Amino acid sequence: MYGDTGMKLVQHAKRTQSLAHLPPYQTELVRAVTREVRDLDKDVSELLEPFQGSFDPSADQAVATTLLVNHLSMRRNKRCLLAYHRTRTEKLEELVWNGADVVDLSGQQVRADGATTTSSLSPQEEEYVRQYSDLLAAYKGQWTDIDLTGSLEPPRDLFIDVRVLKDAGEIQTEYGAITLTKNSQFYVRQGDVERLIAQGYLQKLSG
Amino acid sequence: MDIDDILRSVDPSTGGIPRETTDLQILTRLWVAERSAPELLAWPSDGVFERVNNRIKAQIEKVEDMTGDMDPTTNFALIVIQTELERFKFLVRSYLRARIAKIDRHTLHYLSSSELRSRLAPTELAYATRHQALLHNHYLSSFLNAFPPQLQNLNDTAGGVSMIDAPDLDTAVFVRMLTDKEVSGRGSDRDNSLNAAEGDVLIMRWESARDMVTQGEAELV
Numbered sequence: 001m002y003g004d005t006g007m008k009l010v011q012h013a014k015r016t017q018s019l020a021h022l023p024p025y026q027t028e029l030v031r032a033v034t035r036e037v038r039d040l041d042k043d044v045s046e047l048l049e050p051f052q053g054s055f056d057p058s059a060d061q062a063v064a065t066t067l068l069v070n071h072l073s074m075r076r077n078k079r080c081l082l083a084y085h086r087t088r089t090e091k092l093e094e095l096v097w098n099g100a101d102v103v104d105l106s107g108q109q110v111r112a113d114g115a116t117t118t119s120s121l122s123p124q125e126e127e128y129v130r131q132y133s134d135l136l137a138a139y140k141g142q143w144t145d146i147d148l149t150g151s152l153e154p155p156r157d158l159f160i161d162v163r164v165l166k167d168a169g170e171i172q173t174e175y176g177a178i179t180l181t182k183n184s185q186f187y188v189r190q191g192d193v194e195r196l197i198a199q200g201y202l203q204k205l206s207g
Numbered sequence: 208m209d210i211d212d213i214l215r216s217v218d219p220s221t222g223g224i225p226r227e228t229t230d231l232q233i234l235t236r237l238w239v240a241e242r243s244a245p246e247l248l249a250w251p252s253d254g255v256f257e258r259v260n261n262r263i264k265a266q267i268e269k270v271e272d273m274t275g276d277m278d279p280t281t282n283f284a285l286i287v288i289q290t291e292l293e294r295f296k297f298l299v300r301s302y303l304r305a306r307i308a309k310i311d312r313h314t315l316h317y318l319s320s321s322e323l324r325s326r327l328a329p330t331e332l333a334y335a336t337r338h339q340a341l342l343h344n345h346y347l348s349s350f351l352n353a354f355p356p357q358l359q360n361l362n363d364t365a366g367g368v369s370m371i372d373a374p375d376l377d378t379a380v381f382v383r384m385l386t387d388k389e390v391s392g393r394g395s396d397r398d399n400s401l402n403a404a405e406g407d408v409l410i411m412r413w414e415s416a417r418d419m420v421t422q423g424e425a426e427l428v
């Protein structure tokens with residue numbers, strides 16, 4: 001009671017920040033915190049009921065204190081929930097910027113009990129990712145020549161050495177087509193292969 | 208070419224420097240400033256991005272034209288142009304991303320007043336509004352819906368604490384003076400002021416440096 005479960009959520013959020021992947025959504029905890037807020041709110045209205053809107057805090061200090069504690073706990077729980085969800089959405093947005101789509105993300109599955117697998121995203125989060133991808137695509141569409149999701153490292157060389165980590169098939173460059181087979185090495189234009197590096201097909205070799 | 212361009216062509220202060228070079232300077236300066244300032248700076252209103260964008264488009268076309276040519280000399284020129292193009296793209300991309308990151312961090316703050324709104328480009332404004340709506344919807348469907356109605360807001364200021372987070376204007380920044388000027392800065396123990404000469408580099412709170420930067424008396428480094 002009074003914020004214990006909220007605290008657990010914040011700890012989850014804190015842990016999420018330092019993880020590379022997104023841990024499963026804590027449906028139970030979120031529900032418990034929300035229930036706590038509703039119970040507290042009910043307590044508040046029950047406490048206030050006998051006064052019929054003419055409550056005088058200085059006349060009845062015990063009730064006033066209870067009300068204050070309840071109010072603060074509700075607000076605190078709300079903050080905990082907001083923080084938890086914001087941390088997760090930030091993580092999701094980062095993944096979207098890096099080129100993941102909703103199928104990849106919900107495919108990022110966690111083994112629950114051997115045979116069955118569950119997505120680590122809540123249905124609402126999946127919906128959010130879908131809409132955010134659309135939003136980002138719309139914003140990027142205004143800057144087609146720049147490729148907003150491209151590398152944020154300042155370009156040093158036009159051409160780079162890359163090693164192929166996974167078979168990626170044939171790609172077209174302005175110098176003709178190259179077939180990317182595993183373990184081969186190429187000297188290519190950085191702009192042509194940036195996406196493949198981000199997706200993990202190629203590895204950039206530092207010269 | 209409009210009247211401004213004609214005037215500028217006879218103005219000795221800009222004479223001799225082509226528009227392309229000044230645009231690159233403007234862009235680089237904007238980029239440096241945006242990356243070091245703790246809060247979002249105003250979107251440039253003089254159309255520098257439209258010009259840069261058109262130039263990038265033109266260069267891309269030029270590259271495509273030249274690719275067919277197998278002559279070694281054009282090949283060399285091609286590499287120079289492509290390298291320059293990549294650098295330009297990087298500048299614009301990094302600048303836009305820095306702005307988006309700031310907007311995402313304090314969306315409600317930048318949407319809260321018309322003065323702050325005017326700093327955003329129209330496309331950024333659309334993005335911020337939509338993003339905030341998405342987030343709010345997500346919160347609503349995840350848990351806020353089950354809350355008592357008086358607790359469903361995201362912008363309460365009850366109890367003297369605003370729910371809207373704002374950037375920290377007291378962050379320290381480095382500025383280079385562009386004019387001789389007496390500079391005064393607020394300190395945590397006491398305030399200080401000194402005579403700074405052109406070219407001096409100072410470290411001070413953004414709050415104190417902001418006016419000088421917006422008026423062009425100093426630049427961020």
